[in-house]
Amino acid sequence: MNTPSLSRAFGLLLWRDLTLAFRRRTELFNPLLFFVLVTSLFPLGIGAEPALLRAVGPGIIWVAALLAALLSLDSVFRSDFEDGSLEQFLISAQPLSILVLAKVVAHWLITGLPLLIVAPLLGLLLDLPTASIVTLMLTLALGTPVLSLIGAIGVALTVGLRRGGVILSLLVLPLYVPVLIFAANAVESAGAGLSIAAHLSLLSALLALAVSLSPLAAAAALKISLS
Amino acid sequence: MTDNPEASSLEAHSLSCIRDDRTLFENLTFRLVPGQILLLEGRNGSGKTSLLRLLCGMRQPDAGQIHWNGEDIFQLGPDYHSDIAYVGHKDGVKQDLTAYENLKMARGLGAPNPTFSIDEALDRVELWGFDDSPARTLSAGQQRRLALARLLVTRAKLWILDEPFTSLDTLGISIVESLFAHHVAAGGMLAVTSHHKVSLDDADIVRINLSS
Numbered sequence: 064m065n066t067p068s069l070s071r072a073f074g075l076l077l078w079r080d081l082t083l084a085f086r087r088r089t090e091l092f093n094p095l096l097f098f099v100l101v102t103s104l105f106p107l108g109i110g111a112e113p114a115l116l117r118a119v120g121p122g123i124i125w126v127a128a129l130l131a132a133l134l135s136l137d138s139v140f141r142s143d144f145e146d147g148s149l150e151q152f153l154i155s156a157q158p159l160s161i162l163v164l165a166k167v168v169a170h171w172l173i174t175g176l177p178l179l180i181v182a183p184l185l186g187l188l189l190d191l192p193t194a195s196i197v198t199l200m201l202t203l204a205l206g207t208p209v210l211s212l213i214g215a216i217g218v219a220l221t222v223g224l225r226r227g228g229v230i231l232s233l234l235v236l237p238l239y240v241p242v243l244i245f246a247a248n249a250v251e252s253a254g255a256g257l258s259i260a261a262h263l264s265l266l267s268a269l270l271a272l273a274v275s276l277s278p279l280a281a282a283a284a285l286k287i288s289l290s
Numbered sequence: 291m292t293d294n295p296e297a298s299s300l301e302a303h304s305l306s307c308i309r310d311d312r313t314l315f316e317n318l319t320f321r322l323v324p325g326q327i328l329l330l331e332g333r334n335g336s337g338k339t340s341l342l343r344l345l346c347g348m349r350q351p352d353a354g355q356i357h358w359n360g361e362d363i364f365q366l367g368p369d370y371h372s373d374i375a376y377v378g379h380k381d382g383v384k385q386d387l388t389a390y391e392n393l394k395m396a397r398g399l400g401a402p403n404p405t406f407s408i409d410e411a412l413d414r415v416e417l418w419g420f421d422d423s424p425a426r427t428l429s430a431g432q433q434r435r436l437a438l439a440r441l442l443v444t445r446a447k448l449w450i451l452d453e454p455f456t457s458l459d460t461l462g463i464s465i466v467e468s469l470f471a472h473h474v475a476a477g478g479m480l481a482v483t484s485h486h487k488v489s490l491d492d493a494d495i496v497r498i499n500l501s502s
Contacts, residue, residue, distance in 0.1 A: 068398075079387065079395050082387065146385065147380025148382050151376070153346075154346050154348065155368070155371060156400050156401055156444075162399075
């Protein structure tokens, strides 16, 4: 117990971020509410024609999930930057990239996982076939962690700026596009009875790449932002 | 890394720091050994905080090196960081966590101190009984003391402190001064900026005035 322990620090930070989120429950539901509202407004706007909804449904759900993720990104490092906790992470006895990974995992559990849970309901709302809904869950499970991981790099770069919001979107959105294309296309293909193995492989590859590289990139970016 | 405190030393070799095209200081060389206090003096904006951030390894010097036990601190990385504790302008206290939880986190990030439990650390800064209170309910001075209690929960040899006495009352100041005296007597090192007169009798103080 008296030596610095990596897994202990990882677990502690995860616990800390989840505790903090739980103590600020009102902010917890913002991305989820956004996701549900945007998706459920579409049938009102474009007409409740089942064939039409089935055609645009996958795209709508994924775009809403992407924007919800973008909306919640700023909270990854903002409060830690403002109260000086980030400085403490920087000079902790643990590698910063591991701490960043813990924060991103916590962020995904708080903002990404709820999207995954309500997505089937929204799929029903847009009259998606069962195969599409299953695929939607799969793509969200693979894709939303990628969004959080890539987003962390962008936030790490812009956390020192006063108004980083616009730059953050410009930085991060282009990197989100591949996820959106493959994921929405997979859901559509599944609905048409086509194979989605290639899409899922690509999304898994993106996830593997993001898990291994983005904590390193975000850690380097944080060091720049804080120096 | 060595456990022999006598072997520890912090050395700065011809450090320079340039900020926004303004040279804050250059060619700064000093050596700090166990039992010594580095007291940074100088006007506002003379680079005291920048120097402390260099010593923490949060910022690269524009010229020169900083060595810990003879090795460059940027090479040592986390090995160096497990030997230091830093309390800056910002307290680094999470408002929604309790005092106890804040220290638990700090302890987990560093090398835990075997001689001080979290409760003992809270006791030393006279926050005993506030362990279950969210930090946001503490006064500014109490939050400062909570931040300084972080120094005790890890076994850092070098404490780096930026204006530690800010918002402390006389009682708080005397508590913190006794922490310093204890740390230095136990072979620790201290790098500190302060506008207050630090009254540490018979302490071995290395003074650097950045304005001169």
